[in-house]
Amino acid sequence: MPKVSSVVVPYAAYLRVYEPLAAFSEPERTHWARYARRRDRPSYQDELRRSLADLLPTPPVAVPVHESADAFVTEVDGVLCVCPWRTRLRGWQALTTLDEELPPTVRDAVLPPLVRRQAALDYERWLARNPDARPWIRTATWQVPLNWFVLVGDEERRFGKGTGEVPPMLRYRTPMVQARRRVARALRTLKDAVEEGPLIDGLVDVGRWLEEFHPRSLVELDYGGLVHAVPAGALEDDHSAADVAAGIDALRRGDGPAAGRAYGRLVQRWRAVRDLRSAN
Numbered sequence: 001m002p003k004v005s006s007v008v009v010p011y012a013a014y015l016r017v018y019e020p021l022a023a024f025s026e027p028e029r030t031h032w033a034r035y036a037r038r039r040d041r042p043s044y045q046d047e048l049r050r051s052l053a054d055l056l057p058t059p060p061v062a063v064p065v066h067e068s069a070d071a072f073v074t075e076v077d078g079v080l081c082v083c084p085w086r087t088r089l090r091g092w093q094a095l096t097t098l099d100e101e102l103p104p105t106v107r108d109a110v111l112p113p114l115v116r117r118q119a120a121l122d123y124e125r126w127l128a129r130n131p132d133a134r135p136w137i138r139t140a141t142w143q144v145p146l147n148w149f150v151l152v153g154d155e156e157r158r159f160g161k162g163t164g165e166v167p168p169m170l171r172y173r174t175p176m177v178q179a180r181r182r183v184a185r186a187l188r189t190l191k192d193a194v195e196e197g198p199l200i201d202g203l204v205d206v207g208r209w210l211e212e213f214h215p216r217s218l219v220e221l222d223y224g225g226l227v228h229a230v231p232a233g234a235l236e237d238d239h240s241a242a243d244v245a246a247g248i249d250a251l252r253r254g255d256g257p258a259a260g261r262a263y264g265r266l267v268q269r270w271r272a273v274r275d276l277r278s279a280n
């Protein structure tokens with residue numbers, strides 16, 4: 001499958017769920033079984049390039065006209081697991097947060113109000129026919145939300161420095177049952193130790209999302225193109241999941257200073273990345 005361009009599209013991280021093939025009904029199950037045998041499966045970079053290319057026409061295409069038939073594929077203990085892209089659905093959902101992501105002048109230049117209104121109407125009609133629809137992928141730009149790190153453990157961390165044209169890689173993979181267990185434990189601790197806030201709200205939200213999937217699924221936290229916003233040495237030393245776990249454990253033990261130190265490390269690390277967003 002041809003690529004739109006060879007340019008690397010950075011600064012987005014991903015939380016993905018890979019479901020076993022048995023979780024899909026026909027004819028989708030057969031489609032993914034055939035798809036998994038392909039050798040030319042596109043990457044997340046290809047998806048981003050296509051989306052950016054859709055913004056070039058006049059008027060721009062806010063979301064794809066048709067849903068993507070692509071997916072990420074992996075094997076877990078010999079079982080084929082699939083993470084459908086669902087690019088169209090995710091595009092619609094991303095439009096609902098556009099006001100928070102871009103200044104009005106930039107937003108209207110990229111996607112004029114008429115285009116956004118039409119996309120919103122299309123989504124409303126589609127959602128009425130598909131009320132239980134949910135994406136297999138969540139995306140975050142210029143950061144990895146702290147609640148994502150609750151799902152994984154430092155022992156599940158995989159880092160690759162990258163060589164030549166191969167970019168660096170940082171990701172975590174964990175069984176669904178483990179991710180759900182970590183969410184439940186963290187919520188108990190946080191609700192006992194701190195006031196309601198964004199961390200708890202985000203963790204409740206991601207926990208509900210995980211409940212939508214097959215219990216034998218695989219959860220993946222992938223830094224994706226965000227690795228290009230982090231200096232190589234800092235990326236290799238990034239153990240944010242360990243810091244989050246240490247902070248929650250400290251709260252569980254009633255050790256406020258230790259929790260503060262863990263949180264301080266996280267703030268310092270991710271502030272440096274977020275500051276790049278507004279840099280020239």
